[in-house]
Amino acid sequence: MSRIPLMAGNWKMNLDHLEATHLVQKLDWTLRDGRHDFGAVEVVVCPPFTDLRTVQTLVDGDRLEVKYGAQDLSVHDSGAYTGEVSGKFLAKLGCSYVIVGHSERREYHHETDAVVADKLVAAYRYGLTPIFCCGEGLEIRKAGSHVAHVLEQVRAGLAQLTPEQVTSVVIAYEPIWAIGTGEVATPDDAQEVCGAIRAQLAESYGEATAQGIRILYGGSVKSGNIAAIMACPDVDGALVGGSALDPVEFASICRYQQ
Numbered sequence: 719m720s721r722i723p724l725m726a727g728n729w730k731m732n733l734d735h736l737e738a739t740h741l742v743q744k745l746d747w748t749l750r751d752g753r754h755d756f757g758a759v760e761v762v763v764c765p766p767f768t769d770l771r772t773v774q775t776l777v778d779g780d781r782l783e784v785k786y787g788a789q790d791l792s793v794h795d796s797g798a799y800t801g802e803v804s805g806k807f808l809a810k811l812g813c814s815y816v817i818v819g820h821s822e823r824r825e826y827h828h829e830t831d832a833v834v835a836d837k838l839v840a841a842y843r844y845g846l847t848p849i850f851c852c853g854e855g856l857e858i859r860k861a862g863s864h865v866a867h868v869l870e871q872v873r874a875g876l877a878q879l880t881p882e883q884v885t886s887v888v889i890a891y892e893p894i895w896a897i898g899t900g901e902v903a904t905p906d907d908a909q910e911v912c913g914a915i916r917a918q919l920a921e922s923y924g925e926a927t928a929q930g931i932r933i934l935y936g937g938s939v940k941s942g943n944i945a946a947i948m949a950c951p952d953v954d955g956a957l958v959g960g961s962a963l964d965p966v967e968f969a970s971i972c973r974y975q976q
């Protein structure tokens with residue numbers, strides 16, 4: 719089964735709504751100028767919550783083919799949860815995707831596998847496609863238990879979803895030691911874990927489902943290393959942090975085939 723590659727930019731807590739306008743316009747111009755085929759490689763930006771309305775207006779108004787999503791969502795739909803943002807609101811703003819379980823949420827906001835599992839369910843309640851992040855820290859990698867660690871995160875995260883929901887989930891394998899460090903995992907490192915994730919998905923949900931699920935790699939992706947990463951048979955795209963803040967660089971990543 720052919721999987722459409724997905725390049726998702728995680729802006730983290732960078733760029734206000736005015737800067738977002740500039741980035742999205744420049745990204746769109748650069749991609750169009752290079753005759754980017756949006757049907758062949760999907761392009762997604764995930765700005766801060768406060769930028770989403772602006773990005774929606776731009777995308778709708780100018781009929782852009784760039785898609786957008788949020789970086790997190792609440793497990794709740796509404797109510798007395800100060801500071802939280804519901805998947806219901808994100809869907810209303812036209813978000814297609816939402817990042818769930820990023821290592822920075824797990825580390826700084828103490829999100830456990832159980833919370834991540836609840837957030838995946840919340841995303842599907844409102845038709846949002848989750849980009850579900852998993853990955854090991856350096857200690858686990860050094861101890862050689864990274865594959866087992868990631869497979870357990872994947873199992874726990876997907877545990878509450880229906881088999882039908884699992885068919886559309888996007889999984890992002892992000893070794894924490896490679897995020898924002900300039901330290902990129904080798905293509906063999908990425909393939910080892912992404913291949914193991916797909917094998918586990920096949921065991922749990924069947925080969926057809928496993929072959930249809932997109933598995934991204936994330937961790938210091940740049941235009942200079944994306945082609946080698948994309949050559950891995952079980953890598954279907956990238957979750958990009960720092961390099962997604964430069965529209966020309968991110969466009970080059972999206973156009974890795976050219």
Ligand code: PEP
Binds near residue numbers: 936
């Ligand atoms: C990320 O935060 O998801 C990420 C992969 O960041 P960077 O590309 O900067 O390593």
